[in-house]
Amino acid sequence: MNFEKMKLFLDLHEKKLILYARQWCICPEDVVQDALLELIRKKLNPEENLAWLYRVIRNKAISEYRRKIPLATEQHLENLWFEANTNENLDSRRAQEVLQELDESMREVIVLKIWSELSFDEIASVTGFSKSESHRRFQQGIEMLRQKMGLS
């Protein structure tokens, strides 16, 4: 892994990794930074070990969440996931609220599928669900989002 490859990897995945960690903690940058440092120390190729990297981030973010007091609603709202008003058809703030109302496992699968663009095989290896279970939770989550946003 050279510097140029690492730079390209960060340009492509930095925000996605941070969004994934943001589901659990208010300082997702620290968690992702730690996970990337661990990856570098182990001399792993990030592109080939993307699922491993997400799993490390997941473990670190969840342990961070458990160690600290769960976020208050105000902090959750301040902890924005998306840039404001980027989509005319969908309010980013509303999308975040609805996602946060979802069951954690469904939200996690949706984030990994839609923004991280992982396959269901990779999602299964990150979350520990089976491939079919991951797919089922994704479909259920999308359906619930549609209902909550009044799109069905």
Place this chain on the structure above:
Amino acid sequence: MNLEKQLASLDLRKSALDREQLFFQLGKSQTSRLPQARAFLAGAFIACLPWLMMISASKNLPLSNGFSQEIPSPVEKNPYSILALGRVFLETGELPQSEILDSQPFEQGAEPRENRLFLQQPDQFLEQP
């Protein structure tokens, strides 16, 4: 446009990692092989040390001399050494005449001349009364 595509089109919030630290760690991990190479070279040198000492002793060279210095030939270093005389003997089939030794009187009780030839330097011998 379905919901999945609409969600995917949302721009993720800008966040920045400490890239300097990551690149520093990356550089560090790439240069961490140097200590292993150093240890290997040190081991190889230690393993070769007896052989080097043997070579050095056989050539009558001081160990403190660096290899960059020109190694003096046995004849230049000590014209009356065994090696120098041996080389002359191998080339000519005769031992060189040593007028210096022959010109000195042979004292009674002194070592035989042949032994003195090898044990004493000519200069030291000349300084003796």
